[in-house]
Structure formats: structure tokens, C-alpha cells
Amino acid sequence: MERFIGIDVSKSCLDVHVLPEGDAFQFARNADGIDELVRRLAALAPWIVAVEATGGFETVVAAGLAAAKLPVAVVNPAQVRAFAQALGKRAKTDPIDAEVIARFVAATKPALRPLPDEETQQLADLVTRRRQIVQMLTAERNRERRATHRKTAKSCQRLIKALERELADSDGEIDQAVRQSPVWREKQDLLQSMPCIGPVVSRTLLAELPELGTLDRRRIAALCGLAPWTRQSGQWRGKSFIGGGRGSVRAALFMAALGATKRNPVFAAFDQRLLAKGKAKLAARIAVARKILVALNAMLQTGQRWDETKHAQPQT
Secondary structure, three states: OOOEEEEEEOOOEEEEEEEOOOEEEEEEOOHHHHHHHHHHHHHHOOOEEEEEOOOOOHHHHHHHHHHOOOOEEEEOHHHHHHHHHHHOOOOOOHHHHHHHHHHHHHHHOOOOOOOOHHHHHHHHHHHHHHHHHHHHHHHHHHHHHHOOOHHHHHHHHHHHHHHHHHHHHHHHHHHHHHHOOOOEOHHHHHHHOOOOOOHHHHHHHHHHOOOOOOOOHHHHHHHOOOOOEEEEEOOEEEEEEOOOOOHHHHHHHHHHHHHHHHHOHHHHHHHHHHHHOOOOHHHHHHHHHHHHHHHHHHHHHHOOOOOHHHOOOOOO
């Protein structure tokens, strides 16, 4: 039997819905609750466990599930909401959201992207270390409450602050590991909706260009070394050139541009216009790479998938 699990994550709770049985249950969003969730789901042997991206609350949950080798995916909330509207689900509560997420993955059956063993082990280590820090922090806070001497209380407070910094660092590492892994589908799915962007390019962009979707088109192009530099002095004008920036990202986009000129009508037409104007082939492909980057940046800013009609105009 194929089981599909939907999990709605809030600040304090995890609402879970199981299909086809229709079972629903709830756990606390803390270390003990996630451990119990993992045990419960492992016994169900689900086909996929889907967690909706909720602004950061989902990362530790996704990491705990992935570390336990459960087939987990973080899904795009905009797609889930559109699916709910198509079903006529106007009411919105956490249990209802969990059911909609489960029905969404049951209907779409997204391709599973299992983590490599080394990534699974990395997440397991990070989750274990986070649990240890939380346990130490809880113990030290209890000692501070019981302290009867001011110096003892101050010692506890210093250690609590240090542990809180460690916890924040641990959460950051888990967040980065999950967002760069195949578990994270939201941005990866948006990027790969563009013909010519595959897993290698999308993973490179997510891992090495976290600013994508947060800057304007000129700044994002400059960050990747795809903004042409002008060379002139008085009446003399030299050829513009590119350089600097993040070489690995620029190389990935250039490879995408090579494929796009053959398989994506928008970029193929753009490339042909440039060549017809006398642009050198290399310069035209670099311009295509820049146009791809600008389009991807806009897609992440708006949360909208690739739409050929929006990007068919010549780049200015």
C-alpha cells in the first residue's frame, strides 16, 4: 500500500495526516516530538512524507526525517494552496492543511530524491548535536532557577548565553544542509521549471548563490561576474568584458546557456538576434547566460514558475 504523509508545521506543533487511511495526529515541535514522529512514521513505511515550507520552522523537522532515512520532501506552499483552491478547500486550519499536503503529493506523486549516504549521515550528526545542545541548555536553565548564590547564577547565565549561540549556529547549519539537499523542493522546483535548468545547475545556484531572488537584475549579474565592464578613455573605446564574481556559478550558467540555445525557444531566438547583429558567438552565449540568470532571479522573487511569454522580449 502506498502511504502519503502530509505535515503542517507551526511554531509549536506538527499536524500530521496519513492517506489513504485518513488518520490524523499531532506532535510537539521539539526534540521529543520529532523523535516520536520519526518512530510513528517509520512504522507506517510511507511512500513520501511531505512538509510545507513555512519560513524556517520546517528545516529541523525535515532534517530529522531525512536523517532517519524517511522519504521526505519540502514542498512549495504556493503549489499546495493552488491545489487546495482547485479542491474547493476554503477553510484553513493546521489539520486541514496537513490533509491538503498529503492529498497534493498523492495526486502529483513528485519524483523521490533520496539523499546520498554521506548527506544522510551529516544530517543525522547535526540533528544529534542539536538535541545534545538543547538538553544541556535545559539543564543549565534549571540550575539557574535553583541557584541560591549570585555567583552561581551568573555562571549559569554565561553558559546559557554560550549554549544559545551554539544552538543558533546549529540551527543555521541544519537549515543550510536541508536547503542545499534534494529534500528541499520549493526553490529547486521553481528553477527547474525553466527548460535548460537541470539538477546540477539548480543545486549549484542554491548552494553558491543564496542571494538569488533577493537582488535586482544588475546586482545579481555583477555578483556572478556576468555584468560587462566598459573600457574607455577619452575618444578611445575598448571592448567590454566580464570577470570577477563567482566563477563556479558563472560556469554553470554558461553551460546552461549552451543547452538553452538549442532547447529553449526564448533563449535560442535571443541568441540568433545577437548573432545577426554581429555579436561574436562567445559574447552572445554570455549574454544568454546573463538573461537566464535575470529570469531565474525574477522567478524566485515572484515565486512563479517559468512562463515563456514573460521572458520572450529582448533583454534591455
